[in-house]
Amino acid sequence: MGLPPRVIAPAYLVLALGAGTAMAGGVAGKVEVPAAPARAAVSNKGFLDRVENPLAPVKPVATTPQMLVVLEGPPPAGGTPVQVVWELVGESFAKPVIGAQVGAKVEIKNTSRTPRSLVAKGQPKLIEGGPLNPSGVRSFRVDAAGLIEVGDSDAPHLKGTVVVVASPYFATVDAAGKFDLGEVPEGTYKLQVFYGTGWIDQPEQQVVVPAKGKAEVTVKIPAGYPLKK
Amino acid sequence: MFWSKIWFFLIALAATAALALALALPRPAARAQATEEQRRLGVACDVVDILLTDDARNRVEVTGAFARTGTVVSALETASAAEKLDDVRMKQVRSVGEEVVKTIEGRKPDFAILLDRRGRVVANVNIDQDEYGDTLAGRPLVDDALAGYLRDDIWVFNNSMYFVAASPVIKRDATVEYVGAVLLGHKVTNELAQKLAGSVGVDVGFYLAGEPVAQSRSVSFDKATMQKAIGALSSGDPARDCQASKPTPVRAGKENITAIVARLPGEAATKQGYFTIFAAQPVDPGFLGTFKRLTKDDLTGDFPWVLVGGGFVLALAIGIGLMLVETDRPLRRLTADVVKLAKGETERLAEDAHPGKFGSIARSVNIHIDKLGREAKTAKKDLDQLLGPAPEGSLGTIDLLATALPSVRPGGAGPATPPPPSEFRFGDSGSSPARGTPVVPPAATAKTPPPVSFKNIGTQPGVGGGAAPVAAPPPPKPPLPPPPQTGPMAVQKAPPPLRLDDDILGGNAEPSTVGAAPTPPPPAGGYDPYFKEVYDQFIAMKQACNEQTSGLTFEKFADKLVRNRDDLKAKTGCTEVKFTVYVKDGKAALKATPV
Structure with missing residues (x-):
């Protein structure tokens, strides 16, 4: 039983480019993922257990949409963090995981027809209260590195994670595992991968960014998607 | 009577126990009904869960076909x-x-x-x-x-x-x-709830956070109670809520309802969705309610009528038997004994022959008989003292009392000859003689003319007609009494026992006796008119008996009656004295009776 071709979701690459970089190359790469973890137990089970359809094998869990690739290196010379736009497309965010530089403004845009009451877990005052109506925008600023989990108290299934890092160089991963960090100043960086709820526990991977052109990087995720403790 | 009382006590105890049992029996039945109702609700909850699951399977199949x-x-x-x-x-x-x-x-x-x-x-x-x-x-x-x-x-x-x-x-x-x-x-609609309710026979409702979404019938539950019931299920497996849920009594308006709650699965669970199986609490019918629900079939078929009837007959038979043994038969014996006493066949009641209270009655009657005997003896003695020894037929004989006396009296020897039967009769109150009309026993009637009552005197004038004194042959003339003493000394001496008729027949007596009455005669016209009636009767009786009446004046006669009456009153304490004219041994006699 062969695996079906993966559906590649549009990868919204959020770039935070350092301003005023005279010599800048780029980083593009691919994340090689091991076998997907087992699907979580059925959530909100109805009267029946879920059953597999008889026509095609069940799709594996898509792991790459929950990944964020981050380059850590010398601090950028000046510049201000770039605002991050996060689309709320219905019953989920367009990207379940996004990155934001410390001090950046995160703007949540509700492109669905459903009003939401968003709240940051553990930081109830981070997001302005009240419903976020369709086509409405709610923004907040991230002041420290860490994780911010945003959800809707009326829809437990609606969750998204903002990974706040010091580096301005980070990118999400598409369904095929590809990512593109865009312009990155020349230099040597350490590459880290965030997955789901934490950082992948893997050997340290150095990335040397040339002055011109793109550095091709392949990131291998260890089996079992181990996370740093 | 002892066993009768014991029996009545046992019957009353059994009746009370039966009543208490009848009043209490509906309670376990109602409790069992409530338990059964709760069990039914639990089963209905399971059935509804199965129906919903089956419905989900059908819907998934339809959706698959659609897809x-x-x-x-x-x-x-x-x-x-x-x-x-x-x-x-x-x-x-x-x-x-x-x-x-x-x-x-x-x-x-x-x-x-x-x-x-x-x-x-x-x-x-x-x-x-x-x-x-x-x-x-x-x-x-x-x-x-x-x-x-x-x-x-x-x-x-x-x-x-x-x-x-x-x-x-x-x-x-x-x-x-x-x-x-x-x-x-x-x-999820009311129609769906009604369809489910029709399948399980109890009502079904769907709720979100205590608010009704759909119900087979509109019921407004107490929200807090239902939320509490749901909260008690929060730790268990939702699929087993129907088994884990305890029936919850809840007030809905004026209705008392028993409900079983079970959480709904899926996203509804996150919004406190649940469904309820509910039914009105069975009402305890109580004794009357149970009685009203009896049907003909309940009392037919295998109902133990034989046992009930047998118990009734047995209880009745024992009761009647005890009544017969302890009451009826002794009463009949006492009655027969009293009748014998009344007829003079016995002079006392046989106390030992009557058990219990009847013996007490017999003893009481005997005591009273003895008392009467003593009083009669005393009265006779007083009359004898007043009037002198009373030979047969003489005035002053208190015949009525004499007849009541037994032949053997505790106070002394009885009369030589048995007394005539009393005028008293058991069980014939209608024949009781009226005042002044004594009943003469048949034996006496055959020998002597019946007493002349006051009324009879009036209705039987003269001596001619009627069956009483006139019909009797004239008795032989009694010997004259000894001549009375004369002179003033005779008056001062203790008077010999006098007989009224002798004094009244004073026409044959000494004139001095007549003129030397111990007490002055009452003034003419001052006597009780009753004395005149008695005088007239006495004269008439004397004439009927061919006795001489020439010397008997009303004043003398009345004086005697007055003294006699006063003495009797003083001796016996009576309030009135009745005088009766009658014939004894062919001669008119007068009888004084204390009343």
Whole structure:
């Protein structure tokens, strides 16, 4: 039983480019993922257990949409963090995981027809209260590195994670595992991968960014998607 | 009487126990009914859960069939390939969905949602029909369907509850490919609740956070009570709520209801969704209610009438037997004994022959007889002292008392000859003689004329007609009494025992006796008119007996009566004295009776 071709979701690459970089190359790469973890137990089970359809094998869990690739290196010379736009497309965010530089403004845009009451877990005052109506925008600023989990108290299934890092160089991963960090100043960086709820526990991977052109990087995720403790 | 009392006590005890039992018996029955009702609710809850599960299976199958429809697969494949959705595509896909919905047999879904492979809404059927583009991916049901699972869930939106089933849409041509998913929703309505209620025989309701969503009958529960019942289930497996849930008594308006709650699965659970199986609490019918519910069949067939009837007959027989032995027979014996006493066949009641209270009655009667005997003896003695020894037939004989005396008296020897029968008769009160009309026993009637009552005197004038004194042959004239003493000394001496008739017949006596009465005669016309009646009767009787009446004046006669009356009153304490004229031994006699 062969695996079906993966559906590649549009990868919204959020770039935070350092301003005023005279010599800048780029980083593009691919994340090689091991076998997907087992699907979580059925959530909100109805009267029946879920059953597999008889026509095609069940799709594996898509792991790459929950990944964020981050380059850590010398601090950028000046510049201000770039605002991050996060689309709320219905019953989920367009990207379940996004990155934001410390001090950046995160703007949540509700492109669905459903009003939401968003709240940051553990930081109830981070997001302005009240419903976020369709086509409405709610923004907040991230002041420290860490994780911010945003959800809707009326829809437990609606969750998204903002990974706040010091580096301005980070990118999400598409369904095929590809990512593109865009312009990155020349230099040597350490590459880290965030997955789901934490950082992948893997050997340290150095990335040397040339002055011109793109550095091709392949990131291998260890089996079992181990996370740093 | 002892055993009769014991028996009555036992009967009363048994009746009381039976009554208490009858009053108490409905209670365990009501308790058993309540328990049975609760058990029935639990079973109904399980049945409803099974019916809902079965319904979910049917809905999932229908959704799978919907998703396998070729037009649906093609429409969603095309939509999935499009970067952006538009109205044209939406309407085209919606049209496809509407056509497929029409082909569904049986209960049709209240809505259908067609999603592309990304989870975007391509078209809505029968709900928000002009909207599209929202991503439903993220909801567990949709994620599972897009991943290839068939399953169901319970959604809540637009203030309604929906049973939703989802199925992946799979292209199966050259390559097998997921192209989207289909969701079919069935609204939870009152009709659904009523249908379920009709299947289980009790009411069914669906609720969200205590607010009713659908009910088989409109009942407003106490929200806090229901929430508390739901809260008690929070730690267990929702699939076993029907077994774990305890029947909850809850007040709904004026109605007392027993309810069993069970959490609804799926997303509804996160919104405190649950369903309730409820029924009115059975009312304790009590004794009267149970009695009213008796039917003819309850008292026929195998009802132990033989046992009941036998018990009744046995109790009755024992009661009657005890009454017979302890009351009726002794009473009859006492009655017979008293009749014998009345007839003079016995002089006392046999005390030892009568048990218990009847013996006491006999003793009391005997004591009274003895008392009367003593009083009569005393009265006779007083009369003898007053009037002198009373030979047979002489005035002053108190015949009535004499007849009541037994032959042997505790106070002394009785009369030589047995007394005549008393005028008294048992059980014949109608024949009791009136005052002044003594009844003469038959034996006496045969020998002597009957006493002349005052009335009879008036109605039997003279001596001629009638069967009484006149019909009797004239008795021989009695010997004259000895001549009385004369002179003043004779008056001062203790007077010899006098007989009134002798004094009254003083025409033959000494004139001095007449003129030397111990007490001055009352003034003429001052006597009681009753004395004149007695005098007239006495004269008439004397004449009837051919006795001489010339010397007997009314004044003398009245004086005697006055003295006699006063003496009797003083001696006996009576209030009145009755004088009766009668014939004894062929001569007129006068009898004084204390009244």
